Amino acid sequence: MKMSHEEYIEKQRKRAAEVASGMLDGSIHYLEGAIKLSSLRFEVGLPENDSDFLAFTCVSSEIDHLPIGAPRQYWSKEALERHEPEMQQSIEWAKEVSLSECKSIVARFNA
Template identity: 30%
Template structure:
């Protein structure tokens, strides 16, 4: 892994902690990076894998316009409830990754 990859991980984690990125999209991005960088055995990524797995039926932001407003209203409530439960563990996981990959 090179410095740019470390910076990407840190940037996404900081954006998640600061609520500057959509929660689910941020977790999905970290899972994608994990797979691209062959970090499947890094247990610090497991909370993000869990979020991605548990929310895989929620549409990505880029395709939301393809869904009815009634459906989006219903799942937005579910998503808000889920995020409220998952956010503390994701913030902890972000802190762990930031500490692990910060560039000195």
């Protein structure tokens, strides 16, 4: 059965709420979640300047040089160790600039 555009948007909104919820409860790495929410920005049927999703686009652009997600497996142990302090600082910074937006996405789309 083919999915309608509205059904697709609803599915992506639920996915955004799941990711944001996981970021809040710690089951999804905060920076990985930020990257995912940034990528969902154009899939949830909102204006591209939606402030909740723009926060994660900002975070994503600031951390794109770090070993996050699937590419992490290709980094050497030494490089991972060298970047760990910056990773921790980036998590703290990302939460400072996007935690309220994360909560907002959960509230908006968690049906």
